[in-house]
Amino acid sequence: MQWAPVLMIQDTSNQLSLFKSESASESVSAPVASYGWMGSSAQFLAISLSDWLDQLSRRYHDLYNQRPTTTQIQAWQDCGERLQQQLTLLRPLRPDSSAWTLIFEYELPHEGGRRPDLVLLAAGQILVLEFKQKTHPSQADLDQVAAYARDLAEYHRASHHRPVVPILVPTRRTGESQPYKEGQGVQVLAVSELAAWLSQLEQASDLDPTTWVQSDYAPLPSVMQAARRIFQQEPLPEIKRARSAGIPELLEYLYRLVEQAQANHERHLVLITGVPGAGKTLVGLQFVYQHPVQHDQQRPAVFLSGNGPLITVLQYALKSKAFVQPVRNFYLHHEVRRQTAPTEHLIVFDEAQRAWDAERMAEKYGIDRAAAGAVLRIAERVPDWCVVVGLMGEGQEIHVGEEEGLEQWNQGLSQASAIWQVHCAPGQTEFFPAVPPDRLYAHKRFNLTTSLRSHLASHVQTWVAHLLAGELGQAAILMPKLRQAGFAAYLTHDLAVAKAYCRERYRHQPQKRYGLLASSRARNLAAYGIPNDYYATSRLNMGAWYIDPPDSPLSCCALERAVTEFGCQGLELDFPIIGWGDDLRWDETAWSSSVRQKNVRNPLRLRINSYRVLLTRGRDGLIVFVPPEAKMKNTYETLHAAGLEVLSTLI
Template sequence: MLNKEEIKSYYTIRELKELSTSEIISNIECFLDEKINCNTFSKGQIISWNKSIDLVKSIFEKDNKNWNIIFEFLIPLSSGKRPDILLINGVTIFLIEVKNKSEYTLADLDQINGYKLDLEYYHSTAKNFEIKPILLLLKANGLKENIGEIVVLSPDNLKPILLENYQNYLMVHPNSLNDGNFKPVPAITEYAKAVFENKEIEHIEKACFLESSQISIDLNNVYNESKAKNEHAIVFLTGTAGSGKSALGLKCAFENNGLYVTKNRQFAENLNDEIGVCSNIKTTHNFITEYSKKEGEPIWDLIVFDEAQRFWNQDKMEKYFGLKSSESRFVLELYEKKEWGVLVVLIGSGQELSWGEYGNFYQWKDAINNANKKWMVYGSNKTKKGIGYSKKIIYFEKNNFDLSHSFRNFKTPSSPVFINKLLDFEGTLDSYYFKSLQKEFNELCDNGFKIIITRNIDSAIDYCEARYQDKPNSYCTLTSSESEINEIRELNFKSNVLYDYKKSSRLGINQYFNNNGLCEDSNGDLIPLTEFSAIGFEMQMPIIVWGVDYIWYKNRWNYEFVRSIVGNTEFRQNTYRILLTRGRDGVILYFPPIWQLDNTFKFFKELGSESI
């Protein structure tokens, strides 16, 4: 075992030539053990290291100071992502991913492209230089193929490519890569953890969603002004799926010692497990149950209500809680017991999921107009139009309180807008509008957001395992609560999908995500989450099991094939909007091979989705 001081993070050509292959492999093992506590390596990994090190050694016949080499470059904050080789020359970083086989898969291409985009978008040093991705197939011969920006090579063609791009100087020092700042967009739980541990997060906010710093300042100003003037204020923060509403709400609650309330019980449990703070995070159900049974006022001067587009009307509140008021009115009346207070209401556009839920502002307008105290109302012009005019409403317009860019998909911020267009589309597949959708989709794919399709669930699992290599929170299965996938007979796949709402809604969600959707007591079956559990969560590439409740038929999206559905087209559309916006790198759509889904599969194939 090497001493800590002896472990090398990069090699010059001289060092590469002087050290034996076994010495370099030993150093790599010590390096990974030291940095990420990784000390178990497969036989295939050792073989790959041997072959790739010997290959690089054979390319350089003599010392050349214009080259440096990094093996197993660690991408920080990425659950162990590490490109196999970085060869550095001039202003170029050759990003080489080595595969001990003769043919490549889509997962191989997407994996190396993902590494490239991570470095280009998030690494403070790498983004300033040219990155050339090379997929090296050790068992191939005479292969050279350009696929977009990726070059797929056999070993005999690596040296010619390097010579073709050689520069007689060295601008990128490997230490600047190893020591460079890597600032990826965090998952919501990682962001929340950073907030509650009071870590430095300005760089995250500035990089990830526009005007976030100003929004936080504005929210804190509303709080301080309400406190100083003994006023009651309600703030409406609206936005598309993944636009950063929850992140801003969590930060606001923490900074002002407030309460964060969410409709999704499993989301609250996941936050509590990750953060270890239970008293400041509750579910809406627990909050209503607690305060409908006691006369006291809330102890919090500020409460953030997440997923407030799912607030219930009076009929639903009466059915489940015995309360003769809408959820909006209940909250306002409760807070009027206090001398002052601030409500921050987070509303996701197009994410109502069931009867009695209303994302429009009618119920809020009704609650404010019937309030016993005067309420200061803050929101965007869009919110102002939704609430409408009333003598009892004192409105302060803040147009930055409507978030339109994706926090989740930083590399493709327009992806939620594209999903909305996709679900709204009606017409033939040769129409001008569909062609514009195809063009927009191709642009998203180029920047790393994909919609991949398959008729074989095993292929979807294989893709995710190959691309993400069992890194936690990379993938799991999702489906609509009305999908009727259990009616589909045994399809003779290794992986069996079993929809069980009671089971999925009671899953230990933290362990579920860490195991990429596998449950210990599921007998090997995949238990997909429904839209009710998935809302608020995110992962790298979820696998959506498409149901017969929302299919492409006669040039429009259709839900009439499922007669038992309670609800309307809007709820079906919102369900698939939520499912399709959970992934950072995109989604895989699994269409079980039944005739009812043939047209929908064809729709996505015509759109430009790659099939596996």
């Protein structure tokens, strides 16, 4: 299946009219436009403020089946009054401004109600304005409007290759303002400055408002959203980032491989690696549920995972336990108890880097080989043909028994009784001396190097790698690129400030998810309000934590319960608050850890990988909280030196 675009449904009957006809026939056949009010500057100046507010309120009710709050109406009134004053002043300075288009409360489709206050199509440019009834905007305000502009530039087709400018207007500010910090690109203007600033806009090529408002908007969904769509046989959106990352081509290759294996009675092992957030799990889910197998079986494919939290969250989101299965049950049913042949010809093993070594498999299940070899031995019992896909994250081995990595797949192939053809990334061929060259296929398509989780922040993974390698200078050089891409990354000693930032930034965005993350081995975080101990985390309802709405006490957005590296691997948040504890500290020249774990050859490696997991969960950004303790001083200063900006409430 192709990654087909999900089309926006818009009111195309009369885009510049203030409201569509209320006739019965039109109310049935015409779709509701996803904005509150749209018209030219001349039309906006001609309408009375009361009529404009009435029409905004009616449209809001049409879209959300509820009346706007008194606070919302007051904010609209404040914005409308001031805009009409400034556009009146602008007219003699810029006569062409009468034809500029104002789109109030434009809802970003598929984004759970996210909507900037105003999109102004002016002089061929796209201006995204947020009005805040404040004297001084907060950092959350700045990042909110920057994110609107970023997402329009990246995911809105008619905005591609166009200037998209975020503008923040604190309506209580007076006097001249200064542009926000260079690099983030947010223009902060007092209301009194709007007319003069707009009059200086340089004319770009014409932009048709009807075309713009009807254009496709297709962000990549989160893992949970994508699972729902796949499960319901809905198309996933296509974004240029996913296509440039090679995901559609990889899926097409897998589909062709399945057809080949079925026709020629072959067995194939495909190992797909990638940076955190590159879409490995999405590839696996889509492959399993939209494959080309012609078979009379009810379930010719299975998605297995050793990641218990991922399974729990997906099953909670889908209200079904048949969608994904624990790999533990697969071992027990087909190897430990019955040694039967699976009915599935397609087996996807998610988080394959977490596969246990032989010692751990013997301890837990009494199986005499490593997990990779066990999966291959079970797959060999499948009649005629089989395709096994292993999805492997880079540098995310965090459990006891997970330190062997790719080597155990080579060992499993050396123990295999069937002939396997192996597909992997070019840099991995050296790990497979047991496979004859004529059965080893290497291609870059099997290594997903682009992060889709963090939107435009293509340098996030590299920044994390530099930080954890102690390469602080290289990390600091990359951070401005992250900010330019709209990825906000902060540092604080005050957990209350971090919580306030998230609540303020996502106040009117109920689909957004933010929450507390922490290393399981940190011992000093619980005293500061991050309960990461075993008792607290084992009692947490993982499904509710990720899925429930912000007003639920079980939701991550309540900011009361924390998830550790074991609970967030393979999952994501829009904005995590990461507690950096005393289990990984900077000792002047390198990272060190006093943690000791039984049966672990390199405890420091597991601690570093744990923080790699924690630091790569965010889609919009992250905040690192470091306890204000003397022993954490060097760590705090190191994170600051690596480019994290100290979070403040006001600019």
